Amino acid sequence: MKEIDHELISIIRDQLGHARQVLVITHQRPDGDAIGSLLAVGLALRTAGKDVQMVIKDGLPENFRFLEGSELIITEPVRDYDQVIVVDSAEIERTNTELDHIIADLNIDHHKTNTYFARVNLVSNAAVATSEILADYLPELGYPITKPIADALLTGIVTDTIGFRTTNVNSRVLRLVASLMDLGGNLPEVYYKTVVEQTFASALYWGAGLAKIKMEDGLVWTTLSLSERRSAGYPSRDDADLIKVLSAIEAAIIAVILTEQTEGYVKISWRLCGSAETGLDVSDIAKKFGGGGHKAAAGADVKGNLSDVLKKVIAVTKASMSFVNEPVNGVR
Numbered sequence: 194m195k196e197i198d199h200e201l202i203s204i205i206r207d208q209l210g211h212a213r214q215v216l217v218i219t220h221q222r223p224d225g226d227a228i229g230s231l232l233a234v235g236l237a238l239r240t241a242g243k244d245v246q247m248v249i250k251d252g253l254p255e256n257f258r259f260l261e262g263s264e265l266i267i268t269e270p271v272r273d274y275d276q277v278i279v280v281d282s283a284e285i286e287r288t289n290t291e292l293d294h295i296i297a298d299l300n301i302d303h304h305k306t307n308t309y310f311a312r313v314n315l316v317s318n319a320a321v322a323t324s325e326i327l328a329d330y331l332p333e334l335g336y337p338i339t340k341p342i343a344d345a346l347l348t349g350i351v352t353d354t355i356g357f358r359t360t361n362v363n364s365r366v367l368r369l370v371a372s373l374m375d376l377g378g379n380l381p382e383v384y385y386k387t388v389v390e391q392t393f394a395s396a397l398y399w400g401a402g403l404a405k406i407k408m409e410d411g412l413v414w415t416t417l418s419l420s421e422r423r424s425a426g427y428p429s430r431d432d433a434d435l436i437k438v439l440s441a442i443e444a445a446i447i448a449v450i451l452t453e454q455t456e457g458y459v460k461i462s463w464r465l466c467g468s469a470e471t472g473l474d475v476s477d478i479a480k481k482f483g484g485g486g487h488k489a490a491a492g493a494d495v496k497g498n499l500s501d502v503l504k505k506v507i508a509v510t511k512a513s514m515s516f517v518n519e520p521v522n523g524v525r
Contacts, residue, residue: 216274220282221289225352230280230323232345237336261341281323306485324349340377395433397425411446440464
């Protein structure tokens, strides 16, 4: 990224300087970049003497509780605030909070589909993660990167690049990671905790999804139902990162997982597979279902029956892949 907008720096510095009570929020079903960005901003402002509330309505997933400061994350505001900062969310509606109708004060994000919904918008879709933006901008704004903040930022970068596997990873990102390690960030621990380690419940949940896996013409997919989640004892509403397993399958071009939610919704996740350049952009597919994201990873929430939504998703995704060369004998 590293194209620092000094005029924007001045605006944000002045805005944060006048803030006393700050609310920091992120998107529902938070991933590592959402949590890392939230913690980085919240801890930086706390260190500067601000009264900060870090809120995730869905709560903090268990595998991120190793991060220092994560115990401060709450599920709803408990006191007043004079400024709202939204991190890693393309739309304020994705926060799924009672605040989703307001105009936020500051929007920090890297999604291509960001709607620039705040009074001030720090958005760069050239960044591999919102955490990359913060790693560049926090020092420029006068907020030192401490060890806990470095770990939070590493978490965002590692998880959004699926362990440095996405095609947008470059030498500058790796140098930035090295600089965060120099500031105390523990990359081996972050990598193991966020990319490698799984709970027994998530392994059981994976088993349910893998038992139903299908693949046709470079598209690999499966579903996860509410009953399977309950049977596995998996506590969160996501796919337990099963998508990263599907996206590593040989000869796959796009991986899709549909995860049944409460209240008749289905969460859809798309990932580009492998490292070859196909010209595909899965955020374009997600937009057709009211969602968004990045070229290599996107999602949407659709109201409807799991089997009915699956039929539509597979049909639309296959149509979007029609210009890509079909696999020959399992090789593309």
